[in-house]
Amino acid sequence: MRFDKNCVLVTGGGSGIGRAACLAFAREGADIGVADVSAANAEATAQAVRQAGRKAVVLSVDVTSPPSVQAMVQQALTGLGQLDVLVNSAGVREIIPFLQLPFEEWQRVLAVNLNGTFLCSQAVAQYLVTRGQGGKIINLASVAGLSAVPNRAAYVASKHAVVGLTKEMALELASKNIQVNAVAPGVVRTSMTESYFDKESVMERLKQAHPAGRWAMPEEIAELILFLASPAADFITGATFPIDGGFMAGKGL
Numbered sequence: 001m002r003f004d005k006n007c008v009l010v011t012g013g014g015s016g017i018g019r020a021a022c023l024a025f026a027r028e029g030a031d032i033g034v035a036d037v038s039a040a041n042a043e044a045t046a047q048a049v050r051q052a053g054r055k056a057v058v059l060s061v062d063v064t065s066p067p068s069v070q071a072m073v074q075q076a077l078t079g080l081g082q083l084d085v086l087v088n089s090a091g092v093r094e095i096i097p098f099l100q101l102p103f104e105e106w107q108r109v110l111a112v113n114l115n116g117t118f119l120c121s122q123a124v125a126q127y128l129v130t131r132g133q134g135g136k137i138i139n140l141a142s143v144a145g146l147s148a149v150p151n152r153a154a155y156v157a158s159k160h161a162v163v164g165l166t167k168e169m170a171l172e173l174a175s176k177n178i179q180v181n182a183v184a185p186g187v188v189r190t191s192m193t194e195s196y197f198d199k200e201s202v203m204e205r206l207k208q209a210h211p212a213g214r215w216a217m218p219e220e221i222a223e224l225i226l227f228l229a230s231p232a233a234d235f236i237t238g239a240t241f242p243i244d245g246g247f248m249a250g251k252g253l
């Protein structure tokens with residue numbers, strides 16, 4: 001199995017892409033720290049990991065809070081004994097036109113998506129550097145980190161910043177054998193996007209936006225995350241990979 005004897009910490013592990021990543025890593029032999037602001041959802045993922053035969057530690061965390069993030073890393077190390085991989089999947093998104101976007105909402109989205117990625121990555125990277133055996137960090141960017149999407153100014157800004165932070169961390173951590181990359185999904189069906197699927201007209205627009213003619217399921221994104229966390233990706237760092245059914249390849253006429 002690809003991740004035998006590995007320990008993986010996944011923020012946002014209680015739902016969607018983070019949950020799918022936890023289960024995929026467990027299937028490949030890893031023990032998992034399931035971190036989420038929703039302890040109940042993290043516990044549900046942890047139970048599924050245990051059913052797959054792997055160890056799971058539930059970590060209740062608010063990724064916007066430095067003390068909470070420090071406690072998460074300490075509890076992960078106490079429960080799992082080591083960490084090899086961090087997946088930053090905790091995220092939130094607004095749908096509000098730029099002209100009406102309240103500053104508080106701007107701050108909320110930036111706090112989770114950008115500050116959270118910074119805080120968790122820094123805390124885990126400090127541990128990885130001290131341990132001296134390298135490691136991998138995978139960030140959740142988005143096609144909204146590579147291109148604008150209407151009515152999502154804070155989300156788009158936060159995901160562009162995640163792409164930049166990914167490059168910066170890769171640059172500064174490469175000599176420590178820590179690889180940092182990001183994945184940039186198109187629309188994935190999760191609780192973040194569930195409201196899109198209430199309306200036939202929105203579903204039709206989603207299909208048209210993706211040349212593949214469909215959206216993704218979280219398990220498909222987890223496979224790319226697993227590859228980037230594996231030794232097969234040891235020479236890949238600082239990169240952001242669209243996984244978007246062709247969304248970023250170009251627009252139709």
Ligand SMILES: NC(=O)c1ccc[n+]([C@@H]2O[C@H](COP(=O)([O-])OP(=O)(O)OC[C@H]3O[C@@H](n4cnc5c(N)ncnc54)[C@H](O)[C@@H]3O)[C@@H](O)[C@H]2O)c1
Nearest residue numbers: 012015016017037062063090091140142187188190191192
């Ligand atoms: N679903 C999509 O279409 C899509 C597309 C591109 C990128 N992404 C990104 O993928 C990541 C996962 O999204 P998802 O679709 O799985 O969403 P989701 O809502 O299903 O899961 C996000 C998780 O993050 C957790 N979270 C939110 N705020 C937190 C905080 N302060 N501290 C700790 N945990 C917190 C939530 O409780 C939730 O469990 C996000 O970064 C998102 O921006 C999603």
